[in-house]
Amino acid sequence: MLGSTRYWILALVSSLVWRLLAGPAEQDIGLLLSSDRPSNVLLLTAHPDDECMFFAPTLLALQELSSHQLPTIHSLCLSVGNADGLGDIRRRELSASLDVLGIAEGKRWVIDTPELQDNFTAVWDAQVIADAIRPYVLKHNINTILTFDHHGISSHLNHISLPHGAAHFLTTLPSSAEKPPPRLFTLVTVPLYEKYLGVLSPLLSKASIALSRIPRDPRTASGAARVVAVSGFGGYARAHRAMREHWSQLVWFRWLYVSFSRYMWVNEWVELTPPTLAQTASGTQP
Numbered sequence: 001m002l003g004s005t006r007y008w009i010l011a012l013v014s015s016l017v018w019r020l021l022a023g024p025a026e027q028d029i030g031l032l033l034s035s036d037r038p039s040n041v042l043l044l045t046a047h048p049d050d051e052c053m054f055f056a057p058t059l060l061a062l063q064e065l066s067s068h069q070l071p072t073i074h075s076l077c078l079s080v081g082n083a084d085g086l087g088d089i090r091r092r093e094l095s096a097s098l099d100v101l102g103i104a105e106g107k108r109w110v111i112d113t114p115e116l117q118d119n120f121t122a123v124w125d126a127q128v129i130a131d132a133i134r135p136y137v138l139k140h141n142i143n144t145i146l147t148f149d150h151h152g153i154s155s156h157l158n159h160i161s162l163p164h165g166a167a168h169f170l171t172t173l174p175s176s177a178e179k180p181p182p183r184l185f186t187l188v189t190v191p192l193y194e195k196y197l198g199v200l201s202p203l204l205s206k207a208s209i210a211l212s213r214i215p216r217d218p219r220t221a222s223g224a225a226r227v228v229a230v231s232g233f234g235g236y237a238r239a240h241r242a243m244r245e246h247w248s249q250l251v252w253f254r255w256l257y258v259s260f261s262r263y264m265w266v267n268e269w270v271e272l273t274p275p276t277l278a279q280t281a282s283g284t285q286p
């Protein structure tokens with residue numbers, strides 16, 4: 001008797017967990033988009049495979065937005081990932097991965113220049129990055145830039161260079177009232193103990209999104225918006241499929257990575273406002 005009760009409880013809990021994991025979830029993902037229309041988002045990465053190892057939940061969530069919000073997504077990768085001399089192969093792998101993730105041909109670019117080479121010990125110069133992204137941002141009317149934060153998820157110095165370069169780029173734009181500068185969002189690096197929880201990551205994030213929807217006393221609620229994208233099974237499978245296009249990179253520890261990493265399931269974003277822009281903005285307040 002007790003055995004069958006246990007069995008039913010186990011079945012109930014498993015089916016609940018399954019249901020919780022199945023679908024995608026998001027919190028305020030629309031805040032990534034500027035109020036300017038049409039909305040053009042640029043994903044700025046350092047190496048081929050960043051797009052699927054770290055950013056897939058967001059790329060997929062943005063494509064699920066309703067048609068009046070739906071942005072055009074662009075991808076700019078600042079190196080071909082030539083650290084092991086595989087640059088040509090990796091360029092093609094990136095293209096195949098972006099096909100899987102739904103970034104159209106003609107909206108994706110890879111730069112290969114001596115100052116921005118895949119190198120774990122090289123800090124990329126902020127001015128060089130700013131010069132590299134400027135033509136793409138201007139030509140394609142980019143109003144949102146998405147990239148790594150100052151910890152770069154994996155502490156890779158090339159990753160860490162990107163938010164500095166993108167923020168520097170924003171400060172070089174002429175300020176004009178009718179055209180606001182692009183908004184810059186950075187992917188939150190979580191502490192190591194949260195990074196490899198596997199399917200616990202999407203479960204915990206969904207629980208936290210659900211809790212945040214409970215109305216609270218506005219006097220005690222914190223004002224900061226959290227922008228979160230959580231993939232369901234379908235999204236995770238697509239990120240996995242995109243990663244499998246990077247076959248030159250699929251050494252054993254990357255299989256571990258795709259099995260347990262939070263970033264295959266969950267992305268959380270914060271906006272980065274360069275100091276000079278913040279001053280300009282507060283200067284224009286009445």
Ligand SMILES: *[C@@H]1O[C@H](CO)[C@@H](O)[C@H](O)[C@H]1NC(C)=O
Binds near residue numbers: 117119120123
């Ligand atoms: C990587 O960067 C370091 C530091 O900037 C430099 O000394 C080294 O030569 C670079 N390696 C390659 C292969 O370019």
